[in-house]
Amino acid sequence: MDASGHVSARHPHDPNRYLMSQSRSPQLVDASDIMEFTLDNEPVGGSDRPLYHERFIHGAIYKARPEIKAVVHAHSEDVLPFTITKVPLRPVIGSASAIGHHVPLWDIRDRFGDRTNLLVSNGDHGADLARCLGENSVVLLRGHGFAAARDSLIGVVRMSIFLPRNARVLMNAMRLGGDVNALSPGEIDVKTKALAGDAAGLARGWEYWAVRAGCADRLARTRAKTGESRRKEQSRSR
Amino acid sequence: MDASGHVSARHPHDPNRYLMSQSRSPQLVDASDIMEFTLDNEPVGGSDRPLYHERFIHGAIYKARPEIKAVVHAHSEDVLPFTITKVPLRPVIGSASAIGHHVPLWDIRDRFGDRTNLLVSNGDHGADLARCLGENSVVLLRGHGFAAARDSLIGVVRMSIFLPRNARVLMNAMRLGGDVNALSPGEIDVKTKALAGDAAGLARGWEYWAVRAGCADRLARTRAKTGESRRKEQSRSR
Amino acid sequence: MDASGHVSARHPHDPNRYLMSQSRSPQLVDASDIMEFTLDNEPVGGSDRPLYHERFIHGAIYKARPEIKAVVHAHSEDVLPFTITKVPLRPVIGSASAIGHHVPLWDIRDRFGDRTNLLVSNGDHGADLARCLGENSVVLLRGHGFAAARDSLIGVVRMSIFLPRNARVLMNAMRLGGDVNALSPGEIDVKTKALAGDAAGLARGWEYWAVRAGCADRLARTRAKTGESRRKEQSRSR
Amino acid sequence: MDASGHVSARHPHDPNRYLMSQSRSPQLVDASDIMEFTLDNEPVGGSDRPLYHERFIHGAIYKARPEIKAVVHAHSEDVLPFTITKVPLRPVIGSASAIGHHVPLWDIRDRFGDRTNLLVSNGDHGADLARCLGENSVVLLRGHGFAAARDSLIGVVRMSIFLPRNARVLMNAMRLGGDVNALSPGEIDVKTKALAGDAAGLARGWEYWAVRAGCADRLARTRAKTGESRRKEQSRSR
Numbered sequence: 001m002d003a004s005g006h007v008s009a010r011h012p013h014d015p016n017r018y019l020m021s022q023s024r025s026p027q028l029v030d031a032s033d034i035m036e037f038t039l040d041n042e043p044v045g046g047s048d049r050p051l052y053h054e055r056f057i058h059g060a061i062y063k064a065r066p067e068i069k070a071v072v073h074a075h076s077e078d079v080l081p082f083t084i085t086k087v088p089l090r091p092v093i094g095s096a097s098a099i100g101h102h103v104p105l106w107d108i109r110d111r112f113g114d115r116t117n118l119l120v121s122n123g124d125h126g127a128d129l130a131r132c133l134g135e136n137s138v139v140l141l142r143g144h145g146f147a148a149a150r151d152s153l154i155g156v157v158r159m160s161i162f163l164p165r166n167a168r169v170l171m172n173a174m175r176l177g178g179d180v181n182a183l184s185p186g187e188i189d190v191k192t193k194a195l196a197g198d199a200a201g202l203a204r205g206w207e208y209w210a211v212r213a214g215c216a217d218r219l220a221r222t223r224a225k226t227g228e229s230r231r232k233e234q235s236r237s238r
Numbered sequence: 239m240d241a242s243g244h245v246s247a248r249h250p251h252d253p254n255r256y257l258m259s260q261s262r263s264p265q266l267v268d269a270s271d272i273m274e275f276t277l278d279n280e281p282v283g284g285s286d287r288p289l290y291h292e293r294f295i296h297g298a299i300y301k302a303r304p305e306i307k308a309v310v311h312a313h314s315e316d317v318l319p320f321t322i323t324k325v326p327l328r329p330v331i332g333s334a335s336a337i338g339h340h341v342p343l344w345d346i347r348d349r350f351g352d353r354t355n356l357l358v359s360n361g362d363h364g365a366d367l368a369r370c371l372g373e374n375s376v377v378l379l380r381g382h383g384f385a386a387a388r389d390s391l392i393g394v395v396r397m398s399i400f401l402p403r404n405a406r407v408l409m410n411a412m413r414l415g416g417d418v419n420a421l422s423p424g425e426i427d428v429k430t431k432a433l434a435g436d437a438a439g440l441a442r443g444w445e446y447w448a449v450r451a452g453c454a455d456r457l458a459r460t461r462a463k464t465g466e467s468r469r470k471e472q473s474r475s476r
Numbered sequence: 477m478d479a480s481g482h483v484s485a486r487h488p489h490d491p492n493r494y495l496m497s498q499s500r501s502p503q504l505v506d507a508s509d510i511m512e513f514t515l516d517n518e519p520v521g522g523s524d525r526p527l528y529h530e531r532f533i534h535g536a537i538y539k540a541r542p543e544i545k546a547v548v549h550a551h552s553e554d555v556l557p558f559t560i561t562k563v564p565l566r567p568v569i570g571s572a573s574a575i576g577h578h579v580p581l582w583d584i585r586d587r588f589g590d591r592t593n594l595l596v597s598n599g600d601h602g603a604d605l606a607r608c609l610g611e612n613s614v615v616l617l618r619g620h621g622f623a624a625a626r627d628s629l630i631g632v633v634r635m636s637i638f639l640p641r642n643a644r645v646l647m648n649a650m651r652l653g654g655d656v657n658a659l660s661p662g663e664i665d666v667k668t669k670a671l672a673g674d675a676a677g678l679a680r681g682w683e684y685w686a687v688r689a690g691c692a693d694r695l696a697r698t699r700a701k702t703g704e705s706r707r708k709e710q711s712r713s714r
Numbered sequence: 715m716d717a718s719g720h721v722s723a724r725h726p727h728d729p730n731r732y733l734m735s736q737s738r739s740p741q742l743v744d745a746s747d748i749m750e751f752t753l754d755n756e757p758v759g760g761s762d763r764p765l766y767h768e769r770f771i772h773g774a775i776y777k778a779r780p781e782i783k784a785v786v787h788a789h790s791e792d793v794l795p796f797t798i799t800k801v802p803l804r805p806v807i808g809s810a811s812a813i814g815h816h817v818p819l820w821d822i823r824d825r826f827g828d829r830t831n832l833l834v835s836n837g838d839h840g841a842d843l844a845r846c847l848g849e850n851s852v853v854l855l856r857g858h859g860f861a862a863a864r865d866s867l868i869g870v871v872r873m874s875i876f877l878p879r880n881a882r883v884l885m886n887a888m889r890l891g892g893d894v895n896a897l898s899p900g901e902i903d904v905k906t907k908a909l910a911g912d913a914a915g916l917a918r919g920w921e922y923w924a925v926r927a928g929c930a931d932r933l934a935r936t937r938a939k940t941g942e943s944r945r946k947e948q949s950r951s952r
Binding site: 539569570571641644645649651652653654655656657659660662663665666670680 | 718750768789792795796798799801821823827828829830832835851856857858885888889906
Binding site for chain 3: 092093094095168169172176177182184186189190206237
């Protein structure tokens with residue numbers, strides 16, 4: 001993420017709440033920054049702390065999609081060209097199958113006219129964006145970025161990495177000329193299930209990203225918990 | 239910025255002066271390097287220190303544009319292709335709306351002929367560049383870079399980041415083929431005002447860039463000052 | 477390599493075994509992670525440790541190609557566009573001649589249908605991939621990455637660096653328009669032999685990569701061993 | 715430079731000698747690595763140390779061009795597309811004017827046939843390359859890289875930075891479509907002279923690159939020497 005993205009998770013015990021940091025650059029967020037919000041994007045108990053202007057993305061998606069557990073919004077540069085052209089952003093690499101079958105494009109101008117500031121800055125914007133997202137996993141925001149909704153925090157972290165990577169590969173493949181051999185609908189469905197059950201692969205990914213992000217110590221605590229599911233998964237594949 | 243850019247600010251108390259570093263690589267500049275210049279680009283009180291050859295860009299723009307408070311000149315590589323072709327550089331992403339409605343292209347050859355060294359190295363060059371800039375925020379310098387003029391230091395810092403980003407996104411979008419959906423005139427106007435009033439967002443950006451630049455300690459002092467405007471801004475958005 | 481690649485070496489004393497790390501992100505692997513596998517990809521003596529899902533790539537290639545001493549599998553982004561288009565990936569730069577005369581493309585869908593998860597996750601997938609690789613050095617995996625097989629560990633490390641570099645140069649050359657002047661068959665053959673005998677050049681490369689990877693101390697031990705072959709090689713070239 | 719480039723300087727006191735490191739990755743070279751060579755590329759006094767295979771580039775150019783004081787050879791990736799197509803590499807940005815009016819392309823196959831290993835690995839190759847370079851500053855080596863010859867060490871260092879940058883800008887400009895507005899012959903001539911006399915600008919560049927390369931301490935000694943020429947140059951521009 002750059003300086004302007006944010007990620008949230010639905011409260012593990014209360015589906016009418018979600019957790020997100022106060023407004024801070026994502027690389028600087030730590031545990032003390034996390035706040036609790038209602039699905040109308042109000043800080044529970046009120047607060048003086050600065051809030052993300054576009055928190056309305058999160059509440060609207062949690063309201064519209066009861067199964068969603070995490071939401072991310074980012075301005076990833078490699079995705080932006082697909083937000084200002086008519087070329088569909090389809091998954092072409094296996095690691096990005098979670099993009100799903102369709103990626104809708106939301107243009108704030110369609111419903112809110114020509115004099116907005118492009119930001120999802122109130123509940124109406126959020127609701128309209130969630131309508132556009134529908135049952136999909138990713139929605140593009142014209143000239144702005146994307147929002148993704150998954151059933152796990154790991155899922156939205158993966159999306160933040162593999163959606164831009166998929167975009168880069170697709171752009172480069174299109175420039176080579178000729179047809180592009182994208183993932184088939186069957187592959188999108190099956191791959192998604194496979195990744196969801198891949199504890200060892202996910203652990204390996206977390207290990208890599210935690211070292212790169214400089215917080216590998218926090219990962220040790222997670223590894224103990226995944227050790228048991230890892231042993232179970234190993235016997236199944238033999 | 240690379241090794242060859244420079245930024246200045248109009249003197250907060252005297253509109254006929256501006257402040258800029260002596261000639262040093264921008265990443266190395268510290269407080270002791272700052273000097274005071276007349277709008278004819280002479281160091282006030284004279285000096286032995288090395289001066290930026292292209293300081294003439296700054297004085298000329300401050301003379302021509304009384305409302306301008308800061309000027310930046312950089313050679314950002316991603317902008318350069320637009321300086322040597324006829325493709326207009328228009329804002330396509332929300333964060334780059336400050337680019338404005340029009341980005342003129344200045345070619346030193348037009349007025350000064352074929353045997354210049356491309357540098358804005360005297361008052362005549364500077365005045366011609368400022369004429370080309372007109373009332374716009376950005377002017378491209380053919381085969382060279384760009385200059386931007388804003389009403390705040392933060393504004394030119396943002397421009398240095400988002401102008402190249404916008405250039406990259408536009409280049410990639412054009413390669414996808416088909417029309418590019420650029421910001422509308424209404425969006426350019428409204429977005430600009432929104433960003434100017436966005437203290438929380440700007441503070442978050444400063445936090446991110448200060449950490450990346452390795453000077454986060456200096457930011458602590460700034461945060462105390464912005465705390466009050468942040469609380470005011472928060473109640474307005476609720 | 478990114479978080480998802482893996483490299484192996486045939487056991488120096490037993491051609492029916494190969495050595496590879498347990499499932500870990502490649503940058504974190506150390507000596508204690510190395511395990512021994514049969515050519516059916518089973519850990520010798522059994523193990524609780526997590527294994528790479530796609531270890532089947534390695535066993536299959538070692539079975540099919542007795543002369544192969546090392547195998548690498550990686551998802552290098554710059555190679556991926558060639559896995560989803562019909563443009564052949566040919567060597568165009570001298571340093572990538574080891575790519576060889578032909579790079580086949582393996583599509584798991586051809587033999588295993590539309591509902592796979594794209595991973596080489598069992599012995600049948602591995603055998604089919606090895607058939608596709610044939611006598612070549614590199615095989616592309618559609619929407620996934622590549623696998624390379626060489627007669628030395630240094631060979632597959634070089635391939636991991638120069639195959640993506642070759643891909644980038646080829647993509648950029650194609651965009652300039654006109655024909656691309658690729659390596660000739662004669663140059664591919666001769667260059668390959670030259671690099672294999674180039675101890676000084678390989679040592680210089682190892683030195684550079686070891687410093688970049690932060691393990692230069694381990695290289696000192698290797699340098700003593702190569703010192704003698706280096707002196708022999710020097711007198712030949714004078 | 716990557717792991718495979720090298721730079722040399724003609725001996726300050728003997729035009730029949732040049733100075734270059736033993737074969738080491740360029741980032742690791744220090745003072746103790748420097749050796750003295752004849753223009754036939756033999757180490758003066760003989761040596762056991764490993765030598766760059768392609769030292770023949772250097773001796774040949776020093777022989778052919780008495781005014782040349784430094785030579786660099788590198789494999790810069792961004793330049794490589796121009797070595798395998800027919801698109802001329804012309805200077806389009808002011809900082810790269812030292813590229814000159816013409817950049818010839820040397821293809822070892824023309825004179826030495828189809829079974830070479832592409833390396834300039836003997837005196838005949840070197841002489842043929844120097845003939846191709848002629849009176850120019852840069853020669854491309856097909857599928858391999860470039861060699862540049864300047865009248866100062868700073869000159870070849872600048873070339874190593876600005877030749878690839880120029881290549882990137884030119885590639886991106888060509889993709890925007892339409893004509894590219896390159897430097898005019900007059901601008902190439904004048905800019906070159908301007909840069910050569912620009913002590914302050916060069917010092918600023920050295921400062922930036924020395925900090926990035928982690929050897930800023932060595933620069934302090936150089937700054938004392940340039941202080942005097944800087945004061946002289948400043949009075950001329952006022």
